[in-house]
Amino acid sequence: MIDVPAFISALNIMASSFSSWFWIFPGLLVGLVFSAIPGISITMAMAIVLPLTLYMDFFPAIVFLTSVYTGAGFGGSVPAILMNIPGSPSSFATTFDGYAMSKKGLHNEALGLALFSSTLCGIFSYVLLLIVVEPLADVVLQIGPVEMFLVAVWGLLLLGSLGSTYLSRGLAASAIGILLGTVGMNTAGYVRGTFGIPSLLDGISTIPAMIGLLAAGQLLGLASRDYILEAAEARTVSVRRILAGCWQTFRYPSVLFRGSIIGIVIGAVPGVGSSIGNLISYAETKRTSKDRDTFGHGNPKGVIAAESSVASAEGGSMATALALGIPGGGATAILLAAFMMHNIVPGPNFIETQKDMVYAIILNNIAQAIILLVVGIAFIYAASTVVKVRTRYVLPAILAIAVMGTYAIDGTTKGPITLIVFSVVGFILNRYEYPVAAVVVGMLLGRMLETEFLRSYQLSGGNPLYIMERPGALAILAVMVVTFGLTAWSKRKEREEELKAAALISERAA
Amino acid sequence: MQFERSRRFIDWGHLALLIALAGLASWFLLDARAASLNINNLLLVQPTVLFVLGLILLIIPQCFRARSNADQIDAPAAKPNVVKTSAVALCLAAFVFLIDTIGFDTAMLLFVLGTMIICGERRPLPLLIYPLAVTLTLISGFKLLMPYPMTTLVL
Numbered sequence: 001m002i003d004v005p006a007f008i009s010a011l012n013i014m015a016s017s018f019s020s021w022f023w024i025f026p027g028l029l030v031g032l033v034f035s036a037i038p039g040i041s042i043t044m045a046m047a048i049v050l051p052l053t054l055y056m057d058f059f060p061a062i063v064f065l066t067s068v069y070t071g072a073g074f075g076g077s078v079p080a081i082l083m084n085i086p087g088s089p090s091s092f093a094t095t096f097d098g099y100a101m102s103k104k105g106l107h108n109e110a111l112g113l114a115l116f117s118s119t120l121c122g123i124f125s126y127v128l129l130l131i132v133v134e135p136l137a138d139v140v141l142q143i144g145p146v147e148m149f150l151v152a153v154w155g156l157l158l159l160g161s162l163g164s165t166y167l168s169r170g171l172a173a174s175a176i177g178i179l180l181g182t183v184g185m186n187t188a189g190y191v192r193g194t195f196g197i198p199s200l201l202d203g204i205s206t207i208p209a210m211i212g213l214l215a216a217g218q219l220l221g222l223a224s225r226d227y228i229l230e231a232a233e234a235r236t237v238s239v240r241r242i243l244a245g246c247w248q249t250f251r252y253p254s255v256l257f258r259g260s261i262i263g264i265v266i267g268a269v270p271g272v273g274s275s276i277g278n279l280i281s282y283a284e285t286k287r288t289s290k291d292r293d294t295f296g297h298g299n300p301k302g303v304i305a306a307e308s309s310v311a312s313a314e315g316g317s318m319a320t321a322l323a324l325g326i327p328g329g330g331a332t333a334i335l336l337a338a339f340m341m342h343n344i345v346p347g348p349n350f351i352e353t354q355k356d357m358v359y360a361i362i363l364n365n366i367a368q369a370i371i372l373l374v375v376g377i378a379f380i381y382a383a384s385t386v387v388k389v390r391t392r393y394v395l396p397a398i399l400a401i402a403v404m405g406t407y408a409i410d411g412t413t414k415g416p417i418t419l420i421v422f423s424v425v426g427f428i429l430n431r432y433e434y435p436v437a438a439v440v441v442g443m444l445l446g447r448m449l450e451t452e453f454l455r456s457y458q459l460s461g462g463n464p465l466y467i468m469e470r471p472g473a474l475a476i477l478a479v480m481v482v483t484f485g486l487t488a489w490s491k492r493k494e495r496e497e498e499l500k501a502a503a504l505i506s507e508r509a510a
Numbered sequence: 511m512q513f514e515r516s517r518r519f520i521d522w523g524h525l526a527l528l529i530a531l532a533g534l535a536s537w538f539l540l541d542a543r544a545a546s547l548n549i550n551n552l553l554l555v556q557p558t559v560l561f562v563l564g565l566i567l568l569i570i571p572q573c574f575r576a577r578s579n580a581d582q583i584d585a586p587a588a589k590p591n592v593v594k595t596s597a598v599a600l601c602l603a604a605f606v607f608l609i610d611t612i613g614f615d616t617a618m619l620l621f622v623l624g625t626m627i628i629c630g631e632r633r634p635l636p637l638l639i640y641p642l643a644v645t646l647t648l649i650s651g652f653k654l655l656m657p658y659p660m661t662t663l664v665l
Contacts, residue, residue: 166572172565176531178558179538188550192542223598223629224591392629393636396622397644399602404614404652411658416606423599432524450554457553 003355010359020063024368027067032379035075042072046334058342063364065338069331070368073314077114078383085214090310092437093282097302104298108238112245113300114307115376121260121308122369125315130362133319143269145455146473151269152445154480155276158283160438173438180204181446199414206444208406208415212422213436222391229387237384255285255301259308267316281309287486322346322358525573528566535562597628613663619645
């Protein structure tokens with residue numbers, strides 16, 4: 001499957017372009033720092049550095065941007081683990097067990113696990129991409145609106161069923177998120193739920209809403225604590241323990257492999273991948289584990305499952321971008337813009353005529369992931385020191401950054417006001433055990449769900465049996481029904497066991 | 511927010527939340543239907559609203575719970591300090607709503623100072639230096655990063 005002459009030519013490109021190696025470290029650092037700041041997205045980080053690449057040669061420019069992308073892929077997990085605030089939507093599932101580990105004083109190990117699972121699976125996904133980049137293009141071309149709609153629904157159902165003790169509250173949170181995501185003008189031009197406010201025509205700003213929903217439960221709650229982690233012994237930052245966490249990753253090869261495959265496949269679906277892959281991987285790992293009761297309470301497998309999928313989704317997303325010229329999300333859209341700035345149009349023709357360049361880009365991504373293993377440990381060490389600083393200093397600074405970050409989206413106070421409104425909403429939802437993460441993902445995907453549903457409806461002419469003509473969609477639907485049914489069943493069983501245990505305790509007490 | 515009635519508790523707060531959610535979801539559906547009854551408008555919205563309303567009906571019985579469960583949820587150890595949390599939330603709201611009036615720099619300086627005091631800082635030197643340092647760093651950093659103008663009073 002690998003074109004050997006093109007592969008050798010790719011190695012020559014890499015060896016002769018010294019400046020491209022020079023840009024890897026700053027790119028990784030920019031990606032790590034920006035994605036670790038809640039509110040500053042990978043897309044924004046790449047948009048900020050994009051003009052710098054205008055005067056670079058093509059290959060170093062792409063290396064710099066992909067380094068930002070690679071760094072950002074891991075950076076989002078740092079605030080997710082330390083503060084329960086995902087730096088990016090793709091780090092949601094990392095919070096479930098990552099933050100629980102932090103609360104137990106295992107933040108060093110959790111960060112080590114996240115770094116190694118992220119980078120190892122990133123490397124694996126790019127190696128696989130190197131082999132299958134051409135056939136993958138054919139597969140991705142088969143993905144239509146029905147498949148995209150079903151993948152998004154699958155992710156939402158899983159998140160709704162995972163994020164709360166109560167299945168009904170989780171599903172309600174997902175559905176409310178979808179409704180919030182459909183506020184404003186839809187693709188068919190109809191305006192709903194705007195209260196007559198013109199700025200809501202474009203919908204609710206998702207990033208400020210996301211920070212607001214998550215900040216309420218977490219950041220504001222920190223006001224009553226002296227430190228992020230209350231126990232003094234839990235606040236240690238130790239390279240030895242970070243490395244122990246890194247090493248622990250190798251104990252779970254099956255979790256790594258499953259997360260990678262899910263990440264690559266889901267990541268290749270344009271527009272859906274990054275937000276959903278981590279949830280599906282987490283849900284599958286939980287469902288198939290014997291110790292699934294400990295998930296959400298600091299099980300290392302939860303961190304590995306989520307992070308392995310996030311990094312692999314990058315590979316999948318990159319495959320779609322290179323092979324078809326279709327961006328998987330905002331970040332890959334900027335990457336494609338950089339291609340265009342150098343008069344290169346990615347797609348099947350690009351792969352056919354410049355295979356050596358495609359291989360060089362993929363190989364450089366592998367090199368970036370290897371370098372990230374070292375840079376990441378240093379970054380984790382520096383970022384972890386936040387747990388040693390008193391909340392009276394950390395809290396105002398983070399909240400001020402969050403407000404500035406939301407203002408930076410469009411330069412209006414719409415972002416900061418959305419942040420405040422959703423802080424209140426998040427606080428109330430948290431109080432009554434509704435998973436706010438489900439609301440956020442629902443919001444992120446609401447508009448896309450509606451668009452894809454409309455397109456599916458138009459393509460099928462309103463005939464539901466159209467799905468029978470889409471084997472891919474049928475397969476997704478079957479997997480979705482099975483996994484959701486199993487999750488619901490195991491949840492019901494858990495509740496029954498809890499009730500039995502409670503009855504036993506009260507009998508003994510009587 | 512909970513009221514004991516014989517052996518069960520009624521979680522009034524949760525019940526109020528569910529009523530509010532049901533009201534908002536119904537209003538959203540009515541607003542969408544008022545915009546147009548075309549299927550291109552209601553294809554996703556209408557079934558989702560009905561799904562939400564159905565789930566709310568399923569959740570309502572959870573507001574009527576046995577005493578032991580309610581006690582567990584309201585355990586004082588599980589609750590953060592509501593006064594401090596609310597004070598910081600109010601401070602944040604004031605910061606956001608004052609941005610256009612007194613500028614990012616002054617609003618941020620006051621916000622950082624206020625939050626530090628709420629969180630327990632009483633030493634004058636940190637109260638003087640830290641808010642200034644945060645404001646200077648963030649305002650100058652974001653001015654460099656952002657392509658948009660930023661209202662400021664001094665910086």
